[in-house]
Amino acid sequence: MKPKKYTCEGCPGLCCSDLEESITKPRTIDDWDNLKWELHFSNTKAFIRNRRWYKLTLGTCIYLDENKRCTIYERRPQVCRDHNPPGCEFYGSIYDTIFETPEQLDAYIKKEKRKRKNKKRKSVSS
Numbered sequence: 001m002k003p004k005k006y007t008c009e010g011c012p013g014l015c016c017s018d019l020e021e022s023i024t025k026p027r028t029i030d031d032w033d034n035l036k037w038e039l040h041f042s043n044t045k046a047f048i049r050n051r052r053w054y055k056l057t058l059g060t061c062i063y064l065d066e067n068k069r070c071t072i073y074e075r076r077p078q079v080c081r082d083h084n085p086p087g088c089e090f091y092g093s094i095y096d097t098i099f100e101t102p103e104q105l106d107a108y109i110k111k112e113k114r115k116r117k118n119k120k121r122k123s124v125s126s
């Protein structure tokens with residue numbers, strides 16, 4: 001059987017919208033507070049994929065036309081050339097956990113704290 005061919009056919013240019021930027025996992029109280037503040041803005045989200053952290057800025061590339069085609073295809077940046085199906089958002093989720101609001105990040109911080117506490121407790125009792 002021939003392997004399935006993955007193409008961009010039918011995709012509304014998902015990778016040309018919403019700028020994904022790798023960030024360092026927040027560590028200090030200030031880091032968490034900063035990220036929380038960024039999530040106050042309706043165009044900003046954060047997510048985790050394979051344990052790596054990313055910031056997502058909603059918007060569309062200025063070179064995407066109304067037919068969802070790249071108008072500078074021949075001179076598009078390398079990052080666009082390297083982004084191909086099926087390893088892209090059209091063929092699956094790009095995140096494991098997403099934070100759309102400060103409250104969601106707060107809930108994650110609390111959950112992580114609880115997990116750490118339980119781990120500590122277990123290691124002390126064993």
Ligand code: SF4
Nearest residue numbers: 008011014015088090
């Ligand atoms: S690489 Fe993926 S997300 Fe980007 S246009 Fe093609 S199918 Fe859509």
Ligand code: SF4
Nearest residue numbers: 016061063064070080
């Ligand atoms: S330069 Fe072209 S391929 Fe790259 S994000 Fe913009 S529209 Fe998409």
